[in-house]
Amino acid sequence: xxxxxxxxxxxxxxxxxxxxxxxxxxxxxxxxxxxxxxxxxxxxxxxxxxxxxxxxxxxxxxxxxxxxxxxxxxxxxxxxxxxxxxxxxxxxxxxxxxxxxxxxxxxxxxxxxxxxxxxxxxxxxxxxxxxxxxxxxxxxxxxxxxxxxxxxxxxxxxxxxxxxxxxxxxxxxxxxxxxxxxxxxxxxxxxxxxxxxxxxxxxxxxxxxxxxxxxxxxxxxxxxxxxxxxxxxxxxxxxxxxxxxxxxxxxxxxxxxxxxxxxxxxxxxxxxxxxxxxxxxxxxxxxxxxxxxxxxxxxxxxxxxxxxxxxxxxxxxxxxxxxxxxxxxxxxxxxxxxxxxxxxxxxxxxxxxxxxxxxxxxxxxxxxxxxxxxxxxxxxxxxxxxxxxxxxxxxxxxxxxxxxxxxxxxxxxx
Amino acid sequence: xxxxxxxxxxxxxxxxxxxxxxxxxxxxxxxxxxxxxxxxxxxxxxxxxxxxxxxxxxxxxxxxxxxxxxxxxxxxxxxxxxxxxxxxxxxxxxxxxxxxxxxxxxxxxxxxxxxxxxxxxxxxxxxxxxxxxxxxxxxxxxxxxxxxxxxxxxxxxxxxxxxxxxxxxxxxxxxxxxxxxxxxxxxxxxxxxxxxxxxxxxxxxxxxxxxxxxxxxxxxxxxxxxxxxxxxx
Numbered sequence: 152x153x154x155x156x157x158x159x160x161x162x163x164x165x166x167x168x169x170x171x172x173x174x175x176x177x178x179x180x181x182x183x184x185x186x187x188x189x190x191x192x193x194x195x196x197x198x199x200x201x202x203x204x205x206x207x208x209x210x211x212x213x214x215x216x217x218x219x220x221x222x223x224x225x226x227x228x229x230x231x232x233x234x235x236x237x238x239x240x241x242x243x244x245x246x247x248x249x250x251x252x253x254x255x256x257x258x259x260x261x262x263x264x265x266x267x268x269x270x271x272x273x274x275x276x277x278x279x280x281x282x283x284x285x286x287x288x289x290x291x292x293x294x295x296x297x298x299x300x301x302x303x304x305x306x307x308x309x310x311x312x313x314x315x316x317x318x319x320x321x322x323x324x325x326x327x328x329x330x331x332x333x334x335x336x337x338x339x340x341x342x343x344x345x346x347x348x349x350x351x352x353x354x355x356x357x358x359x360x361x362x363x364x365x366x367x368x369x370x371x372x373x374x375x376x377x378x379x380x381x382x383x384x385x386x387x388x389x390x391x392x393x394x395x396x397x398x399x400x401x402x403x404x405x406x407x408x409x410x411x412x413x414x415x416x417x418x419x420x421x422x423x424x425x426x427x428x429x430x431x432x433x434x435x436x437x438x439x440x441x442x443x444x445x446x447x448x449x450x451x452x453x454x455x456x457x458x459x460x461x462x463x464x465x466x467x468x469x470x471x472x473x474x475x476x477x478x479x480x481x482x483x484x485x486x487x488x489x490x491x492x493x494x495x496x497x498x499x500x501x502x503x504x505x506x507x508x509x510x511x512x513x514x515x516x517x518x519x520x521x522x523x524x525x526x527x528x529x530x531x532x533x534x535x536x537x538x539x540x541x542x543x544x545x546x547x548x549x550x551x552x553x554x555x556x557x558x559x560x561x562x563x564x565x
Numbered sequence: 566x567x568x569x570x571x572x573x574x575x576x577x578x579x580x581x582x583x584x585x586x587x588x589x590x591x592x593x594x595x596x597x598x599x600x601x602x603x604x605x606x607x608x609x610x611x612x613x614x615x616x617x618x619x620x621x622x623x624x625x626x627x628x629x630x631x632x633x634x635x636x637x638x639x640x641x642x643x644x645x646x647x648x649x650x651x652x653x654x655x656x657x658x659x660x661x662x663x664x665x666x667x668x669x670x671x672x673x674x675x676x677x678x679x680x681x682x683x684x685x686x687x688x689x690x691x692x693x694x695x696x697x698x699x700x701x702x703x704x705x706x707x708x709x710x711x712x713x714x715x716x717x718x719x720x721x722x723x724x725x726x727x728x729x730x731x732x733x734x735x736x737x738x739x740x741x742x743x744x745x746x747x748x749x750x751x752x753x754x755x756x757x758x759x760x761x762x763x764x765x766x767x768x769x770x771x772x773x774x775x776x777x778x779x780x781x782x783x784x785x786x787x788x789x790x791x792x793x794x795x796x797x798x
Contacts, residue, residue, distance in 0.1 A: 156674065156677070156679070156680060159680060160674065163663070163667070164662070167662040167663070168662060467658070468660050470658075471658045471659075471660055472660075472671070472675075473639075473643060473646075474617075474619065474646060474652050474658070475646070475647065475652075475671055475672040475675060475719070475723070476643050476644070476646050476647020476648070476672055476675040476676070476723070477643055477675050478639070478640045478643040478644070478675075479639045479640060479643070480640070481675070554639075555639060557619070557620070558619045558639075558642075559614050559619040559620055562619075562654070562658060
């Protein structure tokens with residue numbers, strides 16, 4: 152490798168065979184380029200999916216009731232299940248150590264909402280003070296409902312930014328304004344923001360207020376939980392599956408539901424859903440890898456092909472060199488040295504070009520489900536080495552054969 | 566310089582075997598200029614290839630400058646070729662992407678002579694064949710005669726014991742042929758041993774000795790009065 156004479160000889164050859172060198176280099180560089188871009192997008196896709204799921208609390212678990220479809224312990228199918236405060240309290244107590252945050256939710260129906268003379272058509276939901284973090288809502292002004300509100304059945308409301316924009320555009324801030332819900336004035340204490348407009352079209356009031364003031368009794372419509380973060384994704388999924396099944400079993404017992412009745416109570420966990428997407432992204436990444444590896448193989452085949460042609464084309468030259476005293480190994484060495492040098496240079500050129508492109512364009516890509524495509528540098532570098540190695544192996548055999556052709560036959564080659 | 570003793574060579578052509586050289590004996594002393602003559606198929610090229618270690622004899626002895634040449638593998642043959650022999654071919658066999666100077670310097674590369682010295686020496690031998698001004702031209706920018714002179718310079722560059730020329734004038738017109746022969750004669754005048762394979766009478770008579778080959782045997786081996794090529798140039 153450190154033989155300067157050899158390097159000079161190779162540079163001479165490269166300089167005088169520019170087209171051949173260029174074509175070899177191009178096939179290597181484009182192989183690496185395509186692979187890196189593909190891998191980058193695989194990664195970007197994964198990032199994008201992760202980002203989509205980060206919008207609601209990633210570990211949230213939701214419960215809503217349905218209708219029984221199976222006869223159980225003498226009860227007919229078709230029974231409408233209703234969740235109650237006791238379900239919430241009992242499950243919260245039972246699973247206390249597995250829960251991070253929890254909140255019941257009640258939809259306040261059949262009420263009119265007014266601001267001054269204006270009738271508002273937004274949904275009113277009674278929730279606990281922990282609900283903000285379950286929903287991952289951000290407060291843009293004021294505060295969310297708090298524990299005191301709940302204890303005092305305070306007549307306060309928190310509204311979404313969308314409502315503030317649509318209804319309260321004439322005042323500086325909706326905070327301190329009053330809205331009437333079925334004639335009862337509620338003071339607005341906070342504004343929240345969500346990632347989607349639809350989710351900002353909601354009015355939150357304390358759950359206790361909702362139940363007492365609007366004759367909700369002790370009924371609730373949903374139970375919402377978040378689980379504490381686990382060490383890794385798989386553990387988190389396992390935790391949420393365990394939590395989900397305990398909770399479901401509990402509710403089935405409390406409401407006398409057949410264990411195999413899937414329509415009576417629904418429990419949904421974001422993580423399990425996410426897991427499906429993760430395995431999807433894993434598959435997509437696998438697919439990109441597959442395509443990438445095929446590209447590399449095509450690159451290797453291209454390089455070997457070019458090596459074959461190069462050796463064929465140089466048979467006479469090899470004969471001349473041998474007549475002048477070149478040993479077979481020096482011929483093999485010269486051809487391999489040249490091909491390794493070209494694949495290395497062009498491989499790294501393709502690598503730098505594609506990584507640069509990802510680095511520059513990556514952060515600016517704004518497409519759903521694709522975020523910040525990037526590639527693991529080590530992986531990319533090792534593919535370059537694989538290609539160089541494969542090129543060398545592929546070049547070795549024709550070079551070896553050419554070096555061992557009888558000099559006289561090589562000289563006759565035209 | 567060259568001693569051969571009872572040299573045999575046959576080629577297998579399918580089921581048949583073609584006996585090309587049938588027990589050749591002769592020797593060449595240092596400083597000789599020998600023509601090997603014969604019609605095509607007489608075995609003259611085969612003899613030259615064996616002398617040049619491009620091919621190997623089936624049996625017989627071959628001694629070059631006191632070194633017995635036998636059991637050659639490619640590496641050993643390459644070493645001996647580089648050390649002992651310079652080749653001049655009918656079709657010149659220059660490397661077409663290398664300049665005249667680089668072609669001449671190539672055998673020195675395989676002798677591991679440093680680049681600077683290689684180039685100096687190449688220029689020296691190119692001026693000897695009168696092509697100093699053409700040193701940086703590619704072979705396809707040169708005429709046939711010039712190409713052969715570059716090839717001769719290349720053969721000389723390694724300072725070999727023996728120059729082997731295989732039909733050196735075969736691809737040239739007669740005027741150019743005489744120029745090349747003039748050059749070969751001058752190199753011989755300097756004391757170099759040269760073997761020329763040819764089928765042209767006039768070229769053969771510009772050597773000092775003619776070995777006549779027919780059907781694989783030497784039919785005639787005579788010293789001749791050298792015709793100087795310079796009188797035709």
